[in-house]
Amino acid sequence: MEKQDNESLISVRELKKYFNDGEIKALDGITVDINKGDVMVVIGPSGGGKSTFLRSLNLLEVPTSGQIIFEGVDITKKKSDDGKKLDLPLHRRKIGMVFQHFNLFPHKTILQNMTLAPMKTKGLSQAEAEEKALALLERVGLKDRADAYPSQLSGGQKQRVAIVRALAMEPDVMLFDEPTSALDPEMVGEVLAVMKELAKSGMTMVVVTHEMGFAKEVGNRILFISEGKIVEEGTPDQIFNDPQSPRLQDFLSKVLI
Amino acid sequence: MNFQVIGRNIIQIAVKYWDKFLIDGLSYTFALSAITVAFGAIFGAVLALQKMSKIAPLRWLSVAYVEIIRGTPMLLQLYMFYFALPMLIPALNKQKFACIAIALVCNSAAYVSEVIRSGIQAVDYGQTEAALSLGLTKTQNFFSVVLPQAVKNILPALGNEFIMIIKDTSLASTFFIGDLMTQYVLIKGTTYLPIEPLVIVGVIYFTVTFILSKVFGFFERRMRHGEAR
């Protein structure tokens, strides 16, 4: 809580991720600071490396080289300089992630989906975990579905559950990888509304999305990534109203029709 | 062929020897099958985990084992265990039921290991990613997220394996270990009738496997109910 508003939460330094022995350079030297309270929206053409960038931040993708310093710890190093072994699950608990395809656990009820990790990793009792889960479900209007299974929910409901499931871990930052891309159009709004509210509450967020309206309205920084590099970075106003690079201009002309 | 005579013979043999078929034979067949499935599943799980291990030699061992079992006839394996096991382990001398049971377990484990491995790998990797992103360890992820879903893929296949084994144990009659098929050979010997007892044994095999497949099917549908994606 003592942290200043623009203190860097995640520092990414010269991050590279190669696939197929360097044939594919998914990330080719990304350097960026994600500050506390940022709502960073990542846009760019398909295959540009947006997902790889996001998935590197919690090491679902192991970088080829570079550093990711999360709350002062370089999580790309298995051992820190003073010989301490990295506790990756411990760091991941503070980095929530929401996936395009929800990835709810189908064999567990909504409530169980939400209490599993807090009980297993934070030692919360079932009663404590459930109380917190129900409060979060209420926040997204799904308290009455607590005992349903994921298969009984609509796509929009599933994604709202996925968001609060991540929030139940009380993360310091939330990562979203195209959270509305798998939804029917009429359900996009309800998920974006939850994300908007979350941004308003001060949550640090990194959001990969094709929803340019959301980017303009909710984002405070826009990152344009193409061919594994940050081609342009700026405020929504700079990016959308005054794009500098031809590649961004070309991209915007295609998506803003 | 005189069907009337055959029909009468079938009834007479069934009445006279029903206990040989149903009590002696079927109980041996069931015992052998149950032992095979239970221990085959345990050994098969070990082979499957070995096959997914990070340690290469463990993987090779498991792969080689499965390939050898799958690439040789079951009857050959039964002979091999029947003759070779007592030489290796003196305690198994004259224990032909144990030798055959071990052979069946070793055979079944190879097939079951593939069922278990593919059942685990069929669980969407997104499940693991979600679990890890929530901060679960790999072990917690395996036991709380992956395995419960894998079991749903594996159990129906294990049911099928049980039914296959019930039929496969008939090969064990080659060694006269007392199963249903052994009873056939014995009764054929005393009655000098090859067809009639065979029909009886066939009806028993069919009835048992048919009922079991219906029962397993019922549980499979119940298991999938409501929780499917």
Ligand SMILES: Nc1ncnc2c1ncn2[C@@H]1O[C@H](COP(=O)(O)OP(=O)(O)OP(=O)(O)O)[C@@H](O)[C@H]1O
């Ligand atoms: N596991 C992988 N193995 C090989 N290549 C991969 C792998 N994951 C990603 N890539 C490649 O890395 C590049 C960047 O992919 P990435 O998924 O990060 O793009 P993206 O910007 O998220 O695209 P989209 O908008 O389509 O989701 C692509 O060329 C992709 O084919």
Ligand SMILES: [Mg+2]
């Ligand atoms: Mg992507």
